[in-house]
Amino acid sequence: MTSLNRYKINKIFDYFKETINPKSDLVYSSDFELLVAVILSAQATDVGVNKVTKDLFPLANTPQKILDLGYDNFESIIKRIGLYKSKARNIFKTCKMLIEDYGNEIPNTKVELRKLPGVGQKTANVVLNIAFGEPTLAVDTHVFRVSNRIGLANSKTPEKTEIELLKIIPKKFLMHAHHYLILHGRYTCVARNPKCEECEISKYCDYASLKID
Missing domain, CATH: 1.10.340.30 (Hypothetical protein; domain 2)
Incomplete structure (x- = not known):
């Protein structure tokens, strides 16, 4: 389960909503x-x-x-x-x-x-x-890493991570949560040397708090 309270979860996704264009990087026309x-x-x-x-x-x-x-x-x-x-x-x-x-x-x-x-x-x-337009949540390597690193989930598998995320992400963010987490993982919370110093949600993040401590 998440180690973050509802306030922190809302703050994280408020920030994603304000700063991330929830659009796939894949190019397609149908x-x-x-x-x-x-x-x-x-x-x-x-x-x-x-x-x-x-x-x-x-x-x-x-x-x-x-x-x-x-x-x-x-x-x-x-x-x-x-x-x-x-x-x-x-x-x-x-x-x-x-x-x-x-x-x-x-x-x-x-x-x-x-x-x-x-x-x-x-x-x-x-x-x-x-x-x-279904509010589904696909858990790829980025979503899995970011969710468990931040503290949104605490799971060993993508399947369990998906279940946990669906329980805690507010409905108003669920439609785009997949893209928010992917793009945050692709460009900021990268696999090696995540950019915690320039990350605006580091104040709510389990990983960043451990790094600072």
């Missing part, structure tokens, strides 16, 4: 492009994904167009991304399922999204949040 980009982003940087999708999406930005590329061509386009072989298999299977089972539409429930190959809890939550 729900399908978003889904593909998020699948590609597993254990990869958004910068790396954007370089790949910059080449991919002008050629193929629908399930059928990706299938029409052919598997080998598709794999060669995304090979700069880590785990590209498994991602290529999953995206090809997902494209077939979207055509055959979902009428080329992206499912709008977690249960249906998770039936798609390559779509786990985190990916489903990202798509539901961004594409469908």
Whole structure:
């Protein structure tokens, strides 16, 4: 559970709301492009994904167009991304399922999204949040690190961190909490040598208080 009281939690998210534009760094122009980009982003940087999708999406930005590329061509386009072989298999299977089972539409429930190959809890939550405006909370490496470092959560797994965060984050912040925590982790509360000295929420943060002590 969190070590922070309600006052500190509200102060932290008030600051995030005032200073962070809650927008994904991934570049996409449709729900399908978003889904593909998020699948590609597993254990990869958004910068790396954007370089790949910059080449991919002008050629193929629908399930059928990706299938029409052919598997080998598709794999060669995304090979700069880590785990590209498994991602290529999953995206090809997902494209077939979207055509055959979902009428080329992206499912709008977690249960249906998770039936798609390559779509786990985190990916489903990202798509539901961004594409469908659901107040879901995807816990990636940044969210996991920042939440447990600050004191918003005290968990060993992303799954448990998600449960804890959903319990303590005020509803008014929940829609954008995922992006607030990701972007804070990407640019301020970085994995190595977090920038505590220039961080405005350090006064509420467990890690910063230990560092100062």
